[in-house]
Amino acid sequence: MSRYRLQPTPAQEAALLEHCGHARFVWNLSVEQHEHWKPGRKSAPGFAEQCRQLTEARAENEWLRAGSIIVQQQALKDFAQAMSNFFAGTHRRPSWRKRGQGEGFRIVAVKPGDVRRLSRNVGEIKIPKVGLVRFRWSRAVPQGVKSFRITRDRAGRWHVAFAAVPEPIPASGTGETVGVDRGVAVSAALSTGQMLNVPGLRDSEKARLLRLLRKLARAERGSNRRGKVKAAIARLKARETDRRKDWVEKISTGLARRFDVIAVEDLKISGMTRSARGTIAEPGRNVRQKAGLNRGILTAGWGRLVERLEHKAPGRIVKINPAYTSQRCSACGVVDRKARESQADFRCRSCGYACNADVNAARNIAHAAGHAVSARGGTPLRGPVNREPQRDLLLVR
Numbered sequence: 001m002s003r004y005r006l007q008p009t010p011a012q013e014a015a016l017l018e019h020c021g022h023a024r025f026v027w028n029l030s031v032e033q034h035e036h037w038k039p040g041r042k043s044a045p046g047f048a049e050q051c052r053q054l055t056e057a058r059a060e061n062e063w064l065r066a067g068s069i070i071v072q073q074q075a076l077k078d079f080a081q082a083m084s085n086f087f088a089g090t091h092r093r094p095s096w097r098k099r100g101q102g103e104g105f106r107i108v109a110v111k112p113g114d115v116r117r118l119s120r121n122v123g124e125i126k127i128p129k130v131g132l133v134r135f136r137w138s139r140a141v142p143q144g145v146k147s148f149r150i151t152r153d154r155a156g157r158w159h160v161a162f163a164a165v166p167e168p169i170p171a172s173g174t175g176e177t178v179g180v181d182r183g184v185a186v187s188a189a190l191s192t193g194q195m196l197n198v199p200g201l202r203d204s205e206k207a208r209l210l211r212l213l214r215k216l217a218r219a220e221r222g223s224n225r226r227g228k229v230k231a232a233i234a235r236l237k238a239r240e241t242d243r244r245k246d247w248v249e250k251i252s253t254g255l256a257r258r259f260d261v262i263a264v265e266d267l268k269i270s271g272m273t274r275s276a277r278g279t280i281a282e283p284g285r286n287v288r289q290k291a292g293l294n295r296g297i298l299t300a301g302w303g304r305l306v307e308r309l310e311h312k313a314p315g316r317i318v319k320i321n322p323a324y325t326s327q328r329c330s331a332c333g334v335v336d337r338k339a340r341e342s343q344a345d346f347r348c349r350s351c352g353y354a355c356n357a358d359v360n361a362a363r364n365i366a367h368a369a370g371h372a373v374s375a376r377g378g379t380p381l382r383g384p385v386n387r388e389p390q391r392d393l394l395l396v397r
């Protein structure tokens, strides 16, 4: 992940906050427009129409005009992207942004000289209407940066993230297909039997978080102490998020390198069939547990993993309809609702095959990808990036 710690001066920080405020204002306006919409009404304005409205609003409002048009337009674009993610079922509906929470903005049309290195550990970046802001050059900055995003986390730390779609990783050439399933007991299970867990907080950190939460409950509203405790909690949570993001990068690189074809469930379908409240198609999946510990990777994290896989292994990702993947025996193919002995164990009552339930599901996903490939009579390497899901492959007839 190319994210770097920004080191603004106090004056620059004030200017950055102004940009954040503008981005938030424009975003919230979009939320309002879309919330107003109801079935039967004329559709809510799209990106192009909103850009036109923004031009009007800037003409009328001095304070908005004083801000950067790039920041404001990109907030509209982010919102449009968020809506399409929502319709794709990978993300929740975009909601109101509050001051101090997930603040940030995006800058595009970055020129070659806008990012430069000052010394071994210090870099400098040009931000419109803010000037040259220093950042910690903690690793190589990707070549040909076209855009970047500035964020402020809840602990008050500023970061810059350069948008660079990672270079595709060459396939291993072994012809191997791997199935990856969102686990219930683990974060992700591979058809190879490997189980992967997203790192969270260590036990000592969890204990510390618990202590801080108790302290927070006792601290008086608006007090100095409360502010300090809140910041400490935010730092711990930010650490957890960082680890999760690093994990996604590592796992996606590893999978792209080791396997030729990577099969995952189709999020568009699973968004409908596998809601957090459980499903008709898969009543066996324990929902309570999903809603708890693993939630991070199961929602945004999972979408991110698939997204990074698509960047790193373009054309090698096959998306599978997840229906029955958890109830079908990956050895004999029989669908058996009662084969799940417990959360973690799968035992086929037809052939006796026993396996970790998540691994069994991952194997079914890999099998389905095999079908998807041979049914089209071509190698997946030459196939389209976004393959049509093979809807009926896993259905019992």
Ligand SMILES: [Zn+2]
Pocket: 329, 330, 331, 332, 333, 334, 348, 349, 350, 351, 352, 353
């Ligand atoms: Zn079986």
